[in-house]
Amino acid sequence: TPQEDSATNELVVAISTDVNNWYLDKFPGGDARFVWSQVYETLVRLDTDLNIVPGLAESWETPDDGKTWIFHLRDGVYFHNGAPFDANAVVFSYSDESYVKKMGALRSLDHIETIDENTVKFVLNRPMPLPFYLTHVAWPIMSPDCVDDNGDFVAPIGTGPFKFEKQTPDQEIVLIRNEDYRGDEPVLESVTFKVIPEASTRVMALETKEVDMIIKLPEYEVSRLENEADVNVYRKLTTFTDFLQFNCNNGVFNDKEIRKAVAYSINTEQMLNTVLEGIGTPAKGRPLSPVMMYSKPELDLYEYDVEKAREILSEAGWQDSDNDGILDKNGQPLKAKFIVGKDVWASRHVPMAEAIQGVLQNVGMDVDIQVLESGAITKLENEGQFDMILRSGYFVWGPYPRHFFVHQSFCPYSHYNNTEYDKLANAADSTADPEKQQQLYYDLQDMVLEELPAFYLVHEEKIIVANTYVKGYRITAEDPWLNLDGVYLEGKQ
């Protein structure tokens, strides 16, 4: 039985960035969320297939179609320091101090009331499907003891299956088993997250068995590792979709037809099978991953058709008059400035961008790629100094399609102005009736496909690789989670 093996029941997981924030006043960047998800828990949780299930809240209800939400908290749950979990902790966790309240998705949260020790009431400014929002790992429930009397952060104290033990900056974070965990006590004695920034090093560390499990494996390593006998590769379609966002406010992509031409020129299926080694699902413009809620099954997707793309361009008046392979109109060449981020989160983006550049070159568009860090991107974005950006999963967590906010005109990332769209997105988010909501989201998807504020490329597949002696792992669809429920080690040397 696994328990007997406890001497080696210490899991080592490699991640790419350190956890440099443990407190709710900031967003946990990079891979920090994998670690947070072991220490902290949320009121509402998702199971491995994105079904919404009780977390720290046992149940919830909304008496007024989404403007007020009442959560009944689980009894007999204790924080890592032994203090009981209660309504105060919820109020603390969603106070004005918290990131999610201050900057994030819960800005329309008016206030929280404690009804009794185990009941809290969230009052919103407008109707919202709040339980979905509360599944996000990045805004979990923390103990008020996380801070001292002056409000300075002391230690990460949550209710999760593992307790924070120690952290050595840029090296490792050690978590140990929470003996008093509310659910099934974890088999693992401890989980150590090792910080290894370089992807190749991460893979080699797994192969030398210096680490047991790696997250965010680069696509190109998958097929090789799938053939290795002593590693297991776990794959599952996630909630994330990579998309090519256009600057519709000015420049060439102001013209919807040109955006369409781009969509027809990109063969997402081929890109997926080559650049991404077949990992993921081609989106062909579908804005929502099939695993997402309200993802419309029947959509009028873009099938690869260069000829059509060429046709559209020439109809729009773009001709190659000087025979340099680049189309031009009124003496202006067809040029686009293409921004790509270099986050560890999306190492695949650079080769994808290059591939896109290649195909667009093919239809006569001169694409200039700029690989930048997020700060630099923000700057160019604000100044409107770009034509396309390659992005992944903004406002995406859990199955709920909050992502559509990204194209609303007031969103800093939108670069798209369409009052109709804005209205539709708002309405969809504020509608409590599931059927109506579904219809609204279906309409939104059709609209995105028709209007193309962005062309959706691939639905991302999550990859976790572990050595075969890691048993009992079940991969979750939602990305920031690392589900170690039921994991144990057997026969590790």
Add this chain to the structure above:
Amino acid sequence: MTLLSVENLKKYYYSGVFNKKEIRAVDGVDIEIKSGRTLGLVGGSGCGKTTVARTILRLVEPTDGSIVFDGRDITKLRGREMKNLGREMQIIFQNPETSLNPRMKIYDAILEPLTIHKLCSADEENEKIHRLIEIVNLNKELLFRYPHELSGGQLQRVVIARILSLNPKFIVADEATSMLDPLVQAQILNLMKDLQEKLGISYLFISHDMDVVEWMSDEIAVMDKGKIVDWK
């Protein structure tokens, strides 16, 4: 007729950052040189001979004192006047190997003063140079060599030739022959004497070697610790 008269010439050097130290390289020197004559300057090592020479040529600025050359006080000259002074007084150095730019052919080295002072046009230049090297008795084959391909005596002749192109009235020879072999030294010293007779040049002849100075000079000043201590 007096060509150069130096009065109360002083040159102090200062060294040290924290505690300034004063080195009195030249400390009140009076010198007089007549037209067409040679003044010998002798003295132990480090007594200030070179410094006297360099200050007279205004290669270093004197701390105090006056230098009257050809009737003009030259201590305060600037700009154009200073440049013209270069045509009248010149210097020959001790070490022939470093007296010429190693990257300049002999021809260019001799031509250089003429170009700097814009004294000849391109078509005259060849002829002029040939005349000059004839005066100092140099083979014209050497003109297109680099300095390191010449011997010390030949180099010293080149130095003299280029100086002569300016027709100077006064030349300082700072141990001009002390690095040369006796045979060559004799050649150079004889050449200098010849030139003096022909062109009426005045010399300030600096040397360690009393015998040589006696042979060269009309008058001899002996220096010690920055001062003239004897005058023969």
Add this chain to the structure above:
Amino acid sequence: MSLLKIQDLKVYFNARGKTVKANNGIDLEIRENEILGLIGETGCGKSILGRAIVGLLSDNVEIRGKIVYKNEDILDLSEDRLRKIRGKDIGIILQNPSAALNPVLSVGNQISEIYRYHENMGKKEARIRTAKMLEMVGIDPKRMHEYPHQFSGGMKQRVMIAMGLALNPGLLIADEPTKGLDPTTKDKIVDLICELVINRNMSLLLITHDLGVAEKMCDRVAVMYAGEIIEIATIENILSNPQHPYTQDLLNSRPKKGLKPTAGESPSLSSPPAGCKFHPRCRCVIGECPKTHPQMIETENGTSVRCFLYEDN
């Protein structure tokens, strides 16, 4: 009695494709207890000869001939044996003391290591001997812990002398020990060397181009020109009755004799003129001179000279 006998010594350098014949057939004998002067113009090969005697030339050089020191040919010796001879039997004072002293070792150390290495002396004993040596050359032994850069030129020269004499060698080679010194210091050094050499019954090969120094110190003088010895005679004979035209010119070029000039330049060692090497500058060229290379000829009073003018004598 001859202490060192050099026979037909040839030292050729291979420099950038050219052969520099720095010494080209030197025959020379140094007798016991004698001071032999070696004079000649810059670059004629004096220092090379001095170094060749001690086997201190670099590897890219071709040496032929014989250098016999006390029945041993130095050129045939093993490196080990040579090492024993150096310093112990033959000492050398190199030309430029500023460069020849190691800047990072104290002066005392540089002398005492000779004792420690050759005579296996203890530190203390070596230091006492060093102090004695320094005292002998007129340097306060207390300064033995100082470094070369703290010494003046004359003092460095003295240190070099102390080093050369440390083991009482039978033969000392002094390469221009007075170069670059002011007249007073020069006199002191000359006196010092004379005194030490005479007191210790050793021989000295004094390389110089200062005739004044040679006059003061030497018994005999060899005159070198372009890698050859062209005249050997007692110092008196050289001064009063020079035979070779070059020697005569050399003497006449002194200020005392009115600085009489000689035309021409010294020849290059890589392509010397044919025949007598001095003939292009010579006042008394005769028919043979440009064609045949003259041999050494004995003339009166034990003078040898390499000149056709004396052929018939």
Add this chain to the structure above:
Amino acid sequence: MKKLNDIRNILKEAGNNRMAAIGGAIVILLVLIAILASLLSPHDPFEQKLENRLLNPCFEYPFGTDNLGRCIFSRLIFGTRYSLAIGVVVVGITASVGTTLGIVSGYSRGIIDETLMRIVDIVLAFPGIILALVIAGILGPSFLNVVIAISLTHWPAYTRLVRGITLSLREKEFIEGARALRASNIYIMRRHILPNCINPIIVLATLDIAHAIIFATGLSFLGLGIQPPTPEWGSMLKAGIPYFRISPHLTFFPGTAIMVTVMAFNFLGDGLRDMIDPKINEIILVSE
């Protein structure tokens, strides 16, 4: 005629100096490759054939293809341009600026010299790559910014070298002689000092080209170098790293190209140093 002889002598010397000859030959070859890139490359370096990706070296693709199906051989050939350009442009800028400052500093001494040398000290107080990293990080990655970043860190080496030479030249009589001729300072710096600094500068510059190329590679690794799809060797190497287990040719060829080029310039620099002036010490290598 005389010039011709000089050149012949240099060539002869180069022939004697095997290292310099090999280095020089490779450098000339690289320059030719860079010039004739479009003639020599069998494929368009930017052309992607996704169906041909990650091919091993074969007849059609001598060095195989990369992850986007581009011909590595062609990309390497075009990459010669970028690597050489980085080296040459950087060295061109740093050598001319550094030399000018060095001459001015050494010749004028006094306050100008002090100021310049203190600036040099300050720049040298930053380890080169760190300064370059920060500059490239701030300015954003591009060819120009890479050149700026490397140039800003490399000029002090020249200033120091040239200043040293200038100071020793100043002591030489021929400079004082020129002053006695009343030549202007600018004339002296240009005609007397500069020509005497040229040889060591050439040596340093040659070695520095090698250094700049390696340096740019480091920046590429950190993602602050020249950006894809530009076929710059450093970024090709970096882009190939993920594949170095399955398709090692993606890293092998660019890596080798970098190594060979850097070695060639080092060979040439070393050889030139031995030829021109054996006395310039290795110290000048330490331009870091």
Add this chain to the structure above:
Amino acid sequence: MLKYILKRIFLVFFVVIGVTIVTFSTMHFAPGDPAEVIAVARYGDDLTQEQIDWVRVTEGFDSPVYIQYLKWIKHVSRLDLGRSLVTSHDILEEITIRLPATFKLAVSSLVISLCIAIPAGIISAVRKNTIIDHLCMSAALLGVSIPNFWLGLLLIWLFSLTLHLFPSYGYGGCEHLVLPAITLGTSMAAITTRLTRSSMLDVLNQEYIVTAKAKGLDEKTIILRHALKNAMLPVITFAGLQLGFLLGGAVIVETIFAWPGIGKLLVDSIYARDFAMVQGCVLFIAVLFAFTNLIVDITYAFLDPRIRYEKT
């Protein structure tokens, strides 16, 4: 010597001031509105103008540059480098936590490089133009020519993955140190070898070596006693500069081997546009570098009697 040391110390002081100005100005004259950059770093995705303005006021970006500098320098002089813009952690603390790792890596690379380079350099010089010289020099040339991140990966592949000799990443015992130290030490060893060789050759051509030979000393004594100390002087000076190489090269090596040092902190901060942290790291490294060179200079003064006994 006192004068020499005082002068050095004065210079270092001066350099440090200069370094602060450079560091400060690079960050402040960087393109883009610093307040906005910070706001992005701090609040990430959703960003409003008020937030930017708020950052501008709280961080003091609205006052004149020199005031900002003086304010900053006042803090710095009290060893207060401020807080990270992203994590709000104390910068100096973050740096000092990582100092041991960088120090360990730097020292071991230095030791490795010196242990290989100095003997190799000496042997090549003494046996100039022999097989062993050519071998050493070719190896050295290879060492400077190989991009070190590639070398690092090849080493991991060979020694960890194939031979299972050393761990592929991480910080810990000696076995962790081997590969990063070799990677970092290689190019340095290569340069040091070349430097040692040429310096040694230079020394061996000096007249005092001839003097030593003339004394009849054997080769060993001549090399170890007479040549080595002189030849080491430039190498020692270089060892100080090497630290710069080390700190610079560490940036790359630390990334590959997941070595938790300052270099990695710096790179991460650059990516995160955490300018306060970048500023802190660069300042720290530069000051550290300046002081190491001061120590090297002083050591040099002790070793070189020409400076040790300089008259004051």
